[in-house]
Amino acid sequence: MGGHPEGEGLIDIIMNSIVYVLKLADHTTYIGYTNNLVKRLESHNAGKTRSIKHKLPAKLVYYETFSNKTLGRKRELELKNNSSKKENLYKRIFTR
Numbered sequence: 001m002g003g004h005p006e007g008e009g010l011i012d013i014i015m016n017s018i019v020y021v022l023k024l025a026d027h028t029t030y031i032g033y034t035n036n037l038v039k040r041l042e043s044h045n046a047g048k049t050r051s052i053k054h055k056l057p058a059k060l061v062y063y064e065t066f067s068n069k070t071l072g073r074k075r076e077l078e079l080k081n082n083s084s085k086k087e088n089l090y091k092r093i094f095t096r
Contacts, residue, residue: 017033022058023061
């Protein structure tokens with residue numbers, strides 16, 4: 001599991017269970033889950049997600065792929081509900 005948006009493994013971001021992090025125009029972040037990252041990112045940037053449509057554009061900064069939906073959802077909730085897990089991930093993402 002694990003990944004980056006630099007074009008590696010396009011098939012992974014289309015067909016797997018994916019947890020992703022977006023950086024929004026107001027410099028906040030959004031954590032989400034999908035099974036088609038390309039389509040989901042297009043949907044976000046088309047303003048179809050009410051919670052972030054006023055913060056566009058959204059830029060993909062990180063994603064992790066999982067072999068099944070259960071593991072992906074578990075990781076999404078872990079990041080959303082566990083501040084230390086999210087903080088550790090953000091340190092990896094944003095301090096390069």
